[in-house]
Amino acid sequence: MRVELLEAHRSGKLMLFVGAGVSANLGLPSWGQLIAQIAKELGYDPAVFATYGNYQTLAEFYKKKRGGLGELRSWMDREWHKPSTDIKASDIHRLITQGNFSRIYTTNYDRWLEIAHSEFGVKYDRIASVADMVAVRDGHRQIIKFHGDFAADESIVLDETSYYQRLNFDTPLDIKLRNDVLSNSVLFVGYSLTDFNIRLLFYRLTEMWGRSPLASVRPKSYVFTHRPNPAAEEVLRHWGIEMIVSEEDDPKKALTDFLQELVT
Template identity: 50%
Template sequence: MLDELIQSIASKNVILFVGAGVSKNLGAPTWAELIDHMGRELGYDPQVFGARGASYLTLAEFYRLEKGSIGPLRSWMDKNWNVDDEVLRKSEVHRLITEIGFPIIYTTNYDSNIEASFKLHKKEHIKIVDVRDISRIEDGHTQIVKFHGDFENDDSIVLTETDYFERLTFDYPLDVKLRSDALGKTILFIGYSLTDMNIRLLLHKIWKTWQISGHAKYRPSSYVFLPTPDPIQEVVLRQWDVKVISEDSPEPGQALEAFLNRLLPPSAKVAS
């Protein structure tokens, strides 16, 4: 299975999808810490606020309604989720992401750490936040698609419950682009918890698109990396033709680094 993925990478036929677990390796706040911060900003005891039983999407919606915008929250996230070059330089995971050679990287992370790593390692890239950026795509430049928005534009950020409900229609320009990209390429997901229903819905949508086409047997493989084996997820995802790859490691960051090292092309290994 891994050999098949490595061959697809060598053919520049793999889209990388990057989740919050990758930023967490840099010391970025967790969703629980984000909820605690929202509670404090709104005058709630963080433990009481987080124990309401609501998702962070609902709590972010409440924050927006109470504050009038997510601007203050976005500022806090921008400050705490972006790291300086010295920290980024020490991240082997980010270096490997730039070196492996993915032609397109989608990320649901709002921070700019992936783009900053490309700059740090002098790799050509183009950041895509909305439909205007699509016209700037150039051959040889890795596309970094900010699927849930970017800190530079509050309106682009998908964070509240309403934001997610609107995006679940999958008819926004970046959704159309993803459907187009996904039809012809392998997709590899890293840094995601498979309890995230948004990602599970995305995997199902990709599978459904191929089923409706009547040509599902031609669909490129999709992969999800998990730090530790999960036989239940393997069985459930198999029905959507998604293959699970795992490293049996107690430390998620080390597991991801080991996995990405195995994907590194021989020429890049020599250069590094």
């Protein structure tokens, strides 16, 4: 474990960024299942429909056909929050709540991070809009829903249009992110390094620091993965992001072991 990473965590200067891989450990539906559901609702063969584009393109198609994401969002909310899911059995979520993280940003729509904080007795404030920002309380951990929340259709970043709008990086949440990364190290968990959207986020964060007069004292940022990727490692290193690779093949155990070492 990197000394600088441990020190940033110990001092409360480490910000966590949580991706879909963390929710996947709960057995939630995959993007493939989401595409199949879109196909079903629109009357297409799922196997054929999946060849028409990625999930953002197909969600955009759905939105144009149905006039909104309402029905699809409702299905996702139900499927992502089944009563049979036992959050207390998730060591990953338990360890996240126990961590000394100054902020938790997430690109996940589901509420399992919030539910875990409630179940494990950690006070938090959920932030998905400007109204949420003004209601934050001292002593409460901030959970920032960077790609929206199932509670509000308009906040969901799922279709192409919403992704393109998000890529402008000029919303109140983006301004908050810029302020937060200036004084905290960032640790990314649960992300695929081949995902264009997260790589763009890495690049944007690097740009933010490059424009800052404090660039020379930029806190280190890290991304955890269980798969070696020399190409990504080299690119991210030039962007000021250090890749931490586990020797454990199983992604769930790899992340659990890493968080265990970090927070205990």
